[in-house]
Amino acid sequence: MTVPDMNAQQAKKWAMTGLGLAAGLSLAACATPGAETAGEAIAPLSPRITALIDANRGYPDWRDFPRQGTPPPSAVEVAGRVTALDSASSEAAAQVAAIDWTLEDPEGFARRVADDIAARPIAPATLQTREEVEAFAQGLRDRGRAPPPIPRR
Incomplete structure (x- = not known):
C-alpha cells in the first residue's frame, strides 16, 4: 500500500464514523419529547380504538370455547384403566419370571455359534x-483409462 491509499482509508473511516454519529443524533432527536404531547394530538379513531381495547381486556374463559369431541373420562373410569394396566403388567412380569433362560453358559453358547459358523461354506470372494x-x-x-488421442493431420 502506498501512503495515499492509507490516507484514503483513514478518511473513509472518519467519514463512516461521522455518518454513524449523525444517524445516532437524529434518532435521539426523534425520541425526545417536543412541544406536543400524546394528549394534545388525538386521531379521530382514537376513542373508538380505546373503547374496543377496554371492552376486550379480559382473557377468554373456557366456557367461551365450543366443546369439541367427547368429554374426558371420569375419574372412576381412569382408575379402572389404571387397575387393568397394573394387572396386565403383573401378568407380564410373571410370564417373564417363568421363562427358562438358557444362557447360563455363555462360553458354551459362543462355542456353538463358532462351530455353526465354521460348518458353513465360505464364499470364493472371501477366500481372496x-x-x-x-x-x-x-x-x-x-x-477404464481412455485410449490415447488419434493424431490429426
Missing part, C-alpha cells in the same frame, strides 16, 4: 487375499 483384490482393482482401473 488382499493382494488379489488389489490386482483385480488395478486391472479395472487400467481398463
Whole structure:
C-alpha cells in the first residue's frame, strides 16, 4: 500500500464514523419529547380504538370455547384403566419370571455359534487375499483409462 491509499482509508473511516454519529443524533432527536404531547394530538379513531381495547381486556374463559369431541373420562373410569394396566403388567412380569433362560453358559453358547459358523461354506470372494483384490482393482482401473488421442493431420 502506498501512503495515499492509507490516507484514503483513514478518511473513509472518519467519514463512516461521522455518518454513524449523525444517524445516532437524529434518532435521539426523534425520541425526545417536543412541544406536543400524546394528549394534545388525538386521531379521530382514537376513542373508538380505546373503547374496543377496554371492552376486550379480559382473557377468554373456557366456557367461551365450543366443546369439541367427547368429554374426558371420569375419574372412576381412569382408575379402572389404571387397575387393568397394573394387572396386565403383573401378568407380564410373571410370564417373564417363568421363562427358562438358557444362557447360563455363555462360553458354551459362543462355542456353538463358532462351530455353526465354521460348518458353513465360505464364499470364493472371501477366500481372496488382499493382494488379489488389489490386482483385480488395478486391472479395472487400467481398463477404464481412455485410449490415447488419434493424431490429426
